[in-house]
Amino acid sequence: QVQLVETGGGLVQAGGSLRLSCAASGRTFSRYYMGWFRQAPGKEREFVAAINWSGGNTNYPDSVKGRFTISRDNAKNTVYLQMNSLKPEDTAVYYCAAHTLWSRILRTNDGGYWGQGTQVTVSS
Secondary structure: OOOEEEEOOEEEEOOOOEEEEEEEOOOOHHHOEEEEEEEOOOOOOEEEEEEOOOOOOEEOOOOOOOOEEEEEEOOOOEEEEEEOOOOHHHOEEEEEEEEOOHHHHOOOOOOOEEOOOEEEEEEO
16 A cells, blocks of 8 residues: 655745655555646646656646656655646645556546645735
8 A cells, every 4th residue: 555645735926836745655656656636626636747657757738738847756755746837727736646557647546546635826
C-alpha cells in the first residue's frame, strides 16, 4: 500500500508560482506512476499531470501544458508539481495520486491511491 501526503498549497496572486509536494510512504514508490489531479467547487475532479517511474515521461492536459511541471525524486519518495503563471481558474483542491497502470493515472485513477488534498487559491 501507499500513503500520500500533499503539502505546499496556499494563496497566490495571478501570475505567481507555487510548488506542491507529495510524500509517499512505502518502499515500492518507484514502481508507481504518479500524478496530480484537481477539483474545483462544483466541478468534477480532473487530471493535471502524470509521470512515469523514471521521470522520463510526463503528460499534461492542454489547460496546464507549458505552465506546470511534474517531477519526482525516488530517493526521497516524493513527487512535485511546479506551477507557474497561475490563473484564477487554477483554484482548486489538488490531489496527489498513485497507480500501477499508466492508462489509469491519465484518466480517473480508479483503483489507485489518493492523498488528502491541498488547497490552491489564485486571486485575480
